[in-house]
Amino acid sequence: IEDNYSNIAKIWEELGFEARRFAWILKRSPANLVNPEFPDGYELRTFRDGIDEENWCNITNDAFEHSLGHVRMTPERIAHWKIDPVYIPGGLKILWHNNKPVATMAVTREMQNGEQVLFIEAIGVLTEYQGRGLGRNLLRYGIQYATENNFSKVMLSVNGENEKAAGIYFKEGFEKE
Numbered sequence: 001i002e003d004n005y006s007n008i009a010k011i012w013e014e015l016g017f018e019a020r021r022f023a024w025i026l027k028r029s030p031a032n033l034v035n036p037e038f039p040d041g042y043e044l045r046t047f048r049d050g051i052d053e054e055n056w057c058n059i060t061n062d063a064f065e066h067s068l069g070h071v072r073m074t075p076e077r078i079a080h081w082k083i084d085p086v087y088i089p090g091g092l093k094i095l096w097h098n099n100k101p102v103a104t105m106a107v108t109r110e111m112q113n114g115e116q117v118l119f120i121e122a123i124g125v126l127t128e129y130q131g132r133g134l135g136r137n138l139l140r141y142g143i144q145y146a147t148e149n150n151f152s153k154v155m156l157s158v159n160g161e162n163e164k165a166a167g168i169y170f171k172e173g174f175e176k177e
Contacts, residue, residue: 026174036140047092063124
């Protein structure tokens with residue numbers, strides 16, 4: 001239910017439903033790109049089938065374990081994701097720090113009103129690595145990917161209670177859809 005439809009939310013509440021979480025869809029143009037700059041010792045690598053499933057799951061589950069609505073990541077969920085038509089081959093990335101996997105991000109594609117839109121997903125940073133600008137630079141990588149591959153718009157979803165991430169997204173030029 002969109003933020004400006006509080007009357008609809010009230011009807012659902014009167015029917016006995018309660019809000020468990022809320023999320024926003026955010027969008028921006030790929031213009032005005034700020035290039036990602038990872039600190040020394042960090043390397044963004046493409047996900048390797050049959051090798052990185054455990055790394056991806058561990059990072060994602062650590063990063064989102066306290067997020068409302070989080071469903072534990074499993075290798076089976078990754079396999080299912082990769083057969084979805086929105087999947088971009090090579091679109092799953094893992095950020096490594098001195099050969100330790102520390103963060104994830106994915107890019108997928110969607111069609112909206114006849115335009116191909118890049119969707120940035122699964123930006124997750126291990127708890128011990130948060131606050132170092134890694135998520136912001138993964139986001140910038142996604143925007144750079146959109147620019148280089150001629151996507152008309154970049155979108156993502158963020159849980160409303162994740163104020164830290166939402167604040168970064170707004171500062172990077174995203175607006176509520």
